[in-house]
Amino acid sequence: xxxxxxxxxxxxxxxxxxxxxxxxxxxxxxxxxxxxxxxxxxxxxxxxxxxxxxxxxxxxxxxxxxxxxxxxxxxxxxxxxxxxxxxxxxxxxxxxxxxxxxxxxxxxxxxxxxxxxxxxxxxxxxxxxxxxxxxxxxxx
Numbered sequence: 001x002x003x004x005x006x007x008x009x010x011x012x013x014x015x016x017x018x019x020x021x022x023x024x025x026x027x028x029x030x031x032x033x034x035x036x037x038x039x040x041x042x043x044x045x046x047x048x049x050x051x052x053x054x055x056x057x058x059x060x061x062x063x064x065x066x067x068x069x070x071x072x073x074x075x076x077x078x079x080x081x082x083x084x085x086x087x088x089x090x091x092x093x094x095x096x097x098x099x100x101x102x103x104x105x106x107x108x109x110x111x112x113x114x115x116x117x118x119x120x121x122x123x124x125x126x127x128x129x130x131x132x133x134x135x136x137x138x139x140x
Contacts, residue, residue, distance in 0.1 A: 011058055012137060018055035019133065022048045022126055029119050038110035039102035045115075045122035046099035049092060052126045056133055071096060086128040091121050 029044035050067065053074045057063065060077070064070045071092060079089045095118050101108045 011061075015055045015058050015133065015137070018051045018058070019130055022051035022055070022130075025051065026119075026122060026126060029122065033112065033115055033119060036112070038112055038115035039108070041115045042095075042098050042102045042110055042118050045119045046095050048122045049095055049125050052129045053092075056129050059133060059136055067096065083132070084128050087121070087125050092125060094118075095121055095125075 025044045026048040029041045029048065032038075032041035032044060050070065053070055054063070056078070057070065057073055062073060064073065074092070075089045078084060079092075098110070098114070098118055102110055
């Protein structure tokens with residue numbers, strides 16, 4: 001990525017807020033998993049990743065409302081260039097697909113095992129991106 005960041009104090013506050021929100025929804029994914037609400041757990045795991053990616057894109061001065069635009073921009077500017085080796089776009093896309101099916105498909109049942117796998121993936125993705133964000137902010 002380009003080292004010429006135009007990130008100001010307000011952007012950093014918003015980035016931190018988004019990361020905190022991502023961590024809150026991640027925690028709620030675990031609660032929902034324990035409660036047996038697997039579809040909602042996957043929804044929360046996805047939103048953990050979504051908010052984390054939004055925080056990262058804000059470092060580049062970019063903000064999108066549409067999920068497809070967020071994921072496409074992330075893939076185009078980060079995953080395609082190997083910035084993150086801990087996970088792949090396939091993992092991010094699988095989580096997005098699972099969330100869409102859980103939220104919008106009639107008679108879709110998520111298992112505890114699959115939901116747990118998505119939650120584990122969300123944590124891996126979140127932690128890798130959060131570390132990257134913290135390092136970039138440190139170097140501003």
